[in-house]
Amino acid sequence: MALIVQKFGGTSVGTVERIEQVAEKVKRFHEAGDQIVVVVSAMSGETNRLIGLAKQIMEQPDPRELDVMVSTGEQVTIGLLSMALLKRGVQAVSYTGSQVRILTDSAHTKARIQQIDDARIRADLKARKVVVVAGFQGVDEQGNITTLGRGGSDTTGVALAAALKADECQIYTDVDGVYTTDPRVVPQAQRLDKITFEEMLEMASLGSKVLQIRSVEFAGKYNVPLRVLHSFQEGPGTLITLDEEESMEQPIISGIAFNRDEAKLTIRGVPDTPGVAFKILGPISAANIEVDMIVQNVAHDNTTDFTFTVHRNDYQAALEILKRTGVEIGARESVGDIKIAKVSIVGVGMRSHAGVASQMFEALAKESINIQMISTSEIKVSVVIEEKYLELAVRALHTAFELDAPARGAE
Ligand code: ASP
Ligand code: MG
Numbered sequence: 479m480a481l482i483v484q485k486f487g488g489t490s491v492g493t494v495e496r497i498e499q500v501a502e503k504v505k506r507f508h509e510a511g512d513q514i515v516v517v518v519s520a521m522s523g524e525t526n527r528l529i530g531l532a533k534q535i536m537e538q539p540d541p542r543e544l545d546v547m548v549s550t551g552e553q554v555t556i557g558l559l560s561m562a563l564l565k566r567g568v569q570a571v572s573y574t575g576s577q578v579r580i581l582t583d584s585a586h587t588k589a590r591i592q593q594i595d596d597a598r599i600r601a602d603l604k605a606r607k608v609v610v611v612a613g614f615q616g617v618d619e620q621g622n623i624t625t626l627g628r629g630g631s632d633t634t635g636v637a638l639a640a641a642l643k644a645d646e647c648q649i650y651t652d653v654d655g656v657y658t659t660d661p662r663v664v665p666q667a668q669r670l671d672k673i674t675f676e677e678m679l680e681m682a683s684l685g686s687k688v689l690q691i692r693s694v695e696f697a698g699k700y701n702v703p704l705r706v707l708h709s710f711q712e713g714p715g716t717l718i719t720l721d722e723e724e725s726m727e728q729p730i731i732s733g734i735a736f737n738r739d740e741a742k743l744t745i746r747g748v749p750d751t752p753g754v755a756f757k758i759l760g761p762i763s764a765a766n767i768e769v770d771m772i773v774q775n776v777a778h779d780n781t782t783d784f785t786f787t788v789h790r791n792d793y794q795a796a797l798e799i800l801k802r803t804g805v806e807i808g809a810r811e812s813v814g815d816i817k818i819a820k821v822s823i824v825g826v827g828m829r830s831h832a833g834v835a836s837q838m839f840e841a842l843a844k845e846s847i848n849i850q851m852i853s854t855s856e857i858k859v860s861v862v863i864e865e866k867y868l869e870l871a872v873r874a875l876h877t878a879f880e881l882d883a884p885a886r887g888a889e
Pocket of ligand 2: 487488519629630631
């Protein structure tokens with residue numbers, strides 16, 4: 479008998495019919511003898527609708543009151559799903575975050591879970607009940623309703639699984655797993671059977687939108703096995719775990735991530751003296767702008783060129799700051815470029831294989847794609863290229879690292 483937490487996203491509970499289908503699925507697991515805790519999101523579009531209502535009254539809605547109202551989306555779906563289970567003769571009971579007592583800090587609209595009281599849920603499970611919990615919400619010390627940030631139901635699911643020491647946390651969604659890359663860009667992309675927390679975290683921060691990043695961090699920290707599955711199709715999904723299997727078949731690269739969210743800034747001809755990097759980036763970080771990649775190079779005339787990337791939303795502000803800094807420190811010029819894209823290869827296999835980066839550069843060279851910046855970590859190599867070559871680069875890398883699915887009809 480296993481204890482399983484099953485989380486269903488907004489599209490999976492988007493209509494009454496779908497809620498009935500979810501109830502059928504839950505019932506099957508329950509009848510097989512498993513102990514089941516279900517976490518649900520609001521019906522798809524509902525959270526946006528509620529935020530829209532709030533904005534009609536206040537352009538910047540009061541955060542406490544916004545949490546009071548947006549948390550109602552999930553309160554509707556827990557009630558409906560519990561009814562659908564009861565109708566099928568399955569003992570079920572629903573709880574809001576505050577009824578469970580999912581204790582969070584008081585950072586409204588982006589609260590963090592601090593503690594979960596598992597007493598009530600454990601007693602219900604012992605009585606063979608299915609427990610249905612509202613995702614995305616909690617309660618602070620003072621009893622205020624809080625929410626965990628968009629997509630936060632994933633985190634509720636993982637946190638409950640951690641607190642209950644569940645055997646698995648299953649995330650049911652509208653895709654059948656985690657893919658080697660976005661199938662819209664590479665039709666030969668394949669579903670991964672397994673991926674490590676670390677790899678998934680890199681994929682998620684680099685733009686893969688299957689799971690909320692915080693939920694992956696949480697799962698890794700508490701070693702909660704996570705499985706991404708399709709709500710209404712059968713299949714094994716993708717298991718996200720700790721262990722890095724040493725298998726011969728294990729590819730070196732698990733996936734290719736990419737995004738168009740960044741912009742590049744360069745300051746040229748800066749006198750190369752100690753403290754220059756701080757003088758350039760100090761004012762940027764003082765403005766609360768996050769810097770991602772950085773490259774610095776010293777020229778023969780003892781000046782340096784310094785390039786870094788920021789989120790596109792911060793581009794204008796960063797460029798203005800950089801121009802001011804340039805005048806102060808006597809740089810030759812400050813320029814920027816938003817037509818860039820970042821492409822990354824991710825894989826724990828890199829730890830035990832040399833030459834992965836050069837293999838990547840070779841594949842890009844073959845397509846005559848110029849690399850503007852490079853950064854590496856233990857399990858990732860990222861490059862910045864011209865945006866118009868993004869799709870070409872991702873396809874070339876997917877092939878070079880042998881991630882393409884075998885052609886249909888072939889062996
Ligand atoms: N309903 C919330 C949202 O739309 C939480 C979730 O779906 O995970 O962001
Ligand atoms: Mg979601």
